Amino acid sequence: MSVTAVTFDLLVVTPDQMRKINLRLTKRTQSSSVDWELKFGLQERTITSDPFHDIVQLTVAISKQNNRKAQTTADNGLDRAQTSATFAAGDAAKLFKEGKLSKNATDLSVKRVISSRQSA
Amino acid sequence: MQLLEPRSLLPRALMALFVYFLVAAVPAFAQSCQHLNEPVFYEKNNFIVRRVQVKSPLRILTAINRNLSEAEKKLPLQKDHPFSLKAFNDGMDPLQENLAAFDNNLHPRSRINIVLPQIVACNEHDEPPSLEVVYWVFTSNSDAYLNYTWEFDSDAIKHSATASATAQTNGWFAFKPLLGYNRTSQLFGGSQLEAHTPGGIIDRLRFAAYGSPAANEQQLDMSGMRAVRGKLLHQLEYRLGYRHSDMPAGANRLREGAIYAQLTGVTQPFGNQNFVLRYGASLAGGNQQTDLIAAANAADSLAASGYGQLQGYFGLTYRNQNSAFAASYGLQAGTRGATAAVDFVKHVTDIGYNRRWLFKDTEKSQFHKSFNLETQFTGGAIQILGRLPVTERFFGGNLAPNFIAGDSWRIRSGPVIRSIPQNRLNASSSLGDVGATSFYSVNLTASHTIWGRAIIPRELTADEGFKQGLNAQRESLQNLIFTARLKNSPAMRQLVEQVAPLETEATKLNSLVEKLPPEGLDPVPDELQEAIDELTVSLELFINVHLGDKNDLPTKMQDMLNFLSEVINQTEALHLALRNAQLTALSEQVESLKNALSREQARLMEQFNRIDVTDIDRLAREDTRLVNSLLDSFLNEINLFSLSPVAVFDLARIWPDRSGTRFGIGGGVRMNIANFSLTVGYAVNPNPKFNEGRGAFFFSMDVTDLLR
Numbered sequence: 001m002s003v004t005a006v007t008f009d010l011l012v013v014t015p016d017q018m019r020k021i022n023l024r025l026t027k028r029t030q031s032s033s034v035d036w037e038l039k040f041g042l043q044e045r046t047i048t049s050d051p052f053h054d055i056v057q058l059t060v061a062i063s064k065q066n067n068r069k070a071q072t073t074a075d076n077g078l079d080r081a082q083t084s085a086t087f088a089a090g091d092a093a094k095l096f097k098e099g100k101l102s103k104n105a106t107d108l109s110v111k112r113v114i115s116s117r118q119s120a
Numbered sequence: 121m122q123l124l125e126p127r128s129l130l131p132r133a134l135m136a137l138f139v140y141f142l143v144a145a146v147p148a149f150a151q152s153c154q155h156l157n158e159p160v161f162y163e164k165n166n167f168i169v170r171r172v173q174v175k176s177p178l179r180i181l182t183a184i185n186r187n188l189s190e191a192e193k194k195l196p197l198q199k200d201h202p203f204s205l206k207a208f209n210d211g212m213d214p215l216q217e218n219l220a221a222f223d224n225n226l227h228p229r230s231r232i233n234i235v236l237p238q239i240v241a242c243n244e245h246d247e248p249p250s251l252e253v254v255y256w257v258f259t260s261n262s263d264a265y266l267n268y269t270w271e272f273d274s275d276a277i278k279h280s281a282t283a284s285a286t287a288q289t290n291g292w293f294a295f296k297p298l299l300g301y302n303r304t305s306q307l308f309g310g311s312q313l314e315a316h317t318p319g320g321i322i323d324r325l326r327f328a329a330y331g332s333p334a335a336n337e338q339q340l341d342m343s344g345m346r347a348v349r350g351k352l353l354h355q356l357e358y359r360l361g362y363r364h365s366d367m368p369a370g371a372n373r374l375r376e377g378a379i380y381a382q383l384t385g386v387t388q389p390f391g392n393q394n395f396v397l398r399y400g401a402s403l404a405g406g407n408q409q410t411d412l413i414a415a416a417n418a419a420d421s422l423a424a425s426g427y428g429q430l431q432g433y434f435g436l437t438y439r440n441q442n443s444a445f446a447a448s449y450g451l452q453a454g455t456r457g458a459t460a461a462v463d464f465v466k467h468v469t470d471i472g473y474n475r476r477w478l479f480k481d482t483e484k485s486q487f488h489k490s491f492n493l494e495t496q497f498t499g500g501a502i503q504i505l506g507r508l509p510v511t512e513r514f515f516g517g518n519l520a521p522n523f524i525a526g527d528s529w530r531i532r533s534g535p536v537i538r539s540i541p542q543n544r545l546n547a548s549s550s551l552g553d554v555g556a557t558s559f560y561s562v563n564l565t566a567s568h569t570i571w572g573r574a575i576i577p578r579e580l581t582a583d584e585g586f587k588q589g590l591n592a593q594r595e596s597l598q599n600l601i602f603t604a605r606l607k608n609s610p611a612m613r614q615l616v617e618q619v620a621p622l623e624t625e626a627t628k629l630n631s632l633v634e635k636l637p638p639e640g641l642d643p644v645p646d647e648l649q650e651a652i653d654e655l656t657v658s659l660e661l662f663i664n665v666h667l668g669d670k671n672d673l674p675t676k677m678q679d680m681l682n683f684l685s686e687v688i689n690q691t692e693a694l695h696l697a698l699r700n701a702q703l704t705a706l707s708e709q710v711e712s713l714k715n716a717l718s719r720e721q722a723r724l725m726e727q728f729n730r731i732d733v734t735d736i737d738r739l740a741r742e743d744t745r746l747v748n749s750l751l752d753s754f755l756n757e758i759n760l761f762s763l764s765p766v767a768v769f770d771l772a773r774i775w776p777d778r779s780g781t782r783f784g785i786g787g788g789v790r791m792n793i794a795n796f797s798l799t800v801g802y803a804v805n806p807n808p809k810f811n812e813g814r815g816a817f818f819f820s821m822d823v824t825d826l827l828r
Contacts, residue, residue, distance in 0.1 A: 005237050008592070010230075010597060011232075016607070019604075028209040075589070076592050086600065087676050092665045101661070101665065109665060116682055
């Protein structure tokens with residue numbers, strides 16, 4: 001059966017239990033195209049007994065040129081280059097929230113979660 | 121498998137029937153859809169939505185069902201409305217949002233949620249044409265259905281079915297009317313009232329009362345649990361309660377009432393097999409009365425007395441994909457009343473081993489087949505130092521009391537033989553029905569699945585998109601944890617020390633780019649402006665994020681090196697654009713910096729590729745074992761419901777007793793509903809002694825751990 005739409009929502013708490021990363025990859029089939037979207041959420045805490053608090057939530061549309069990488073990511077999962085880009089995106093999101101990074105640089109960072117895939 | 125009181129049999133049987141009819145009522149998809157690769161076809165041709173369903177293998181669980189029902193109301197696509205592709209797509213959002221809401225309360229370490237909408241049952245010949253939409257929902261959020269830490273859940277061999285089944289709900293208050301039968305208690309009725317009050321000292325308050333013309337039992341229990349997260353004490357549970365029971369034992373009656381206080385600790389998993397050690401202590405005091413005074417005296421025992429007891433116990437459990445092991449030992453020192461003079465010392469040991477053989481699913485399999493073998497050995501002995509209360513002696517039959525009152529950790533305190541009614545194993549004793557001072561029993565149970573339905577239906581597992589997507593998320597999870605673990609890698613931290621020259625060159629380049637385009641250049645060529653703009657954003661990201669916080673750089677190292685290639689390419693583009701604009705000096709400066717970046721990249725990449733990540737990879741695999749096991753269980757093992765014939769064989773012996781070893785052999789049927797199983801059968805007593813009977817019905821309930 002053809003998958004015309006799907007969302008994969010992945011949440012992971014880092015082993016040091018200080019960061020919670022949420023990635024949601026969504027595929028939508030439109031009338032004449034397929035759109036991919038990545039939502040990125042980051043929560044942090046300073047000590048493990050504290051609750052997590054939101055740092056940032058970002059939503060970026062995946063450019064058409066990266067549709068193939070998005071589909072490969074949906075089919076095969078994030079590779080290690082992409083997971084490394086995910087942590088970079090986390091830091092970028094945090095700096096953006098603090099006003100220390102531009103929106104363009106932050107968006108570029110989140111887009112890299114898909115575009116940094118080593119093989120399409 | 122744990123033999124338990126059959127008191128909650130009827131409600132569970134009714135639930136099983138309800139689930140069966142619920143599932144059976146789901147119609148097959150009668151019509152096929154020809155344009156699934158072009159879903160806009162259904163919008164353009166004005167298809168009407170005949171039905172919208174949210175399906176999940178986990179909707180049988182109250183908390184999940186409630187959550188999805190709430191989301192269902194928010195779906196933009198509604199029954200009898202025209203099909204809209206946008207609404208079809210947007211329906212994924214409320215489902216994901218509601219599933220994610222679980223995380224706020226339950227704090228999973230990791231989880232995967234999938235929402236997969238499908239167009240089904242299209243009918244182009246209807247006027248207007250119609251279709252149905254199904255949103256398949258899957259979550260691996262184990263905390264959503266087992267509201268405990270996994271160390272407790274993994275102790276399924278000793279886990280109380282009642283306690284676990286209750287834990288599947290998020291309810292704050294539960295009332296359970298119960299009705300059942302066993303030969304000793306006869307037809308009984310009662311209820312259990314349970315309140316969950318998380319956040320306070322007492323997390324759970326439970327009151328249960330059952331009664332019949334032959335027997336009655338009441339228990340009030342308050343308990344709490346705290347996560348300590350130490351190696352030797354990962355979790356602490358405490359309990360305070362009162363229990364009273366009045367049960368027949370042949371011609372005798374066993375009446376007792378006691379107040380108890382308990383502490384139970386659990387270690388973190390250790391060793392390759394992920395063993396978990398549980399240990400605890402209990403203090404209790406009360407009184408007991410029995411009817412056969414002369415028989416009690418003849419057995420150096422007390423027919424009626426006050427008593428006090430101090431118990432210590434520990435147990436080891438482990439589970440893997442297809443087997444489970446639990447071994448427990450309990451020691452009890454007992455007194456007559458509130459004194460330190462010990463009158464008896466009781467020892468019990470309870471060892472269980474379960475093994476499962478799974479059969480490979482075929483393309484047509486509608487359920488997962490398995491052959492299961494369960495074995496249990498129980499033994500006990502009492503050292504009598506003074507006088508022994510009769511109720512503390514060992515009585516045998518098809519039910520055994522729990523050594524630890526009220527606790528979900530079950531250590532049998534008596535022999536189990538399913539062919540003899542409860543408390544009748546010593547019915548032929550020359551002393552009368554006053555129990556025994558030592559015993560052993562061995563129980564074997566074999567079952568084979570012959571019918572059922574897989575919890576994730578064939579129509580979903582046959583969907584390559586779903587299966588592939590699920591496996592992809594496992595890969596993502598493992599890679600994310602792998603990368604997170606790089607943070608503490610000594611080799612990676614050494615590499616972080618080597619990035620200073622790169623940072624210097626990148627900063628020089630950034631300073632140069634900030635001054636571009638040079639004053640007086642008018643107009644600025646588009647090629648040059650684009651190159652400047654692109655590199656400006658990249659350098660901002662590269663310097664502030666990738667080379668920013670050195671503490672987190674190990675996790676970003678691979679991306680930093682990969683992104684550096686892009687920065688170098690963009691620098692080359694700038695170099696060419698400057699040259700094309702006749703800005704030769706600037707072009708050469710940029711080229712020089714590009715070459716410096718390339719050298720640094722090669723140097724760092726060479727060191728990066730030399731780092732041995734074998735151990736980190738292993739740790740990441742261990743970290744994801746839990747969620748992988750859960751997903752494997754869902755895909756390959758768990759049936760929504762199933763039926764299995766069961767064969768049982770028991771051996772039991774008590775001392776003193778002149779009847780020797782007793783046997784029981786029988787058969788029955790096991791019904792599984794998700795991770796809950798109910799076994800009903802009859803075991804024959806091939807050589808019945810006085811008052812034992814020719815056989816007995818047996819019931820057992822168990823909760824299988826999903827997190828093998």
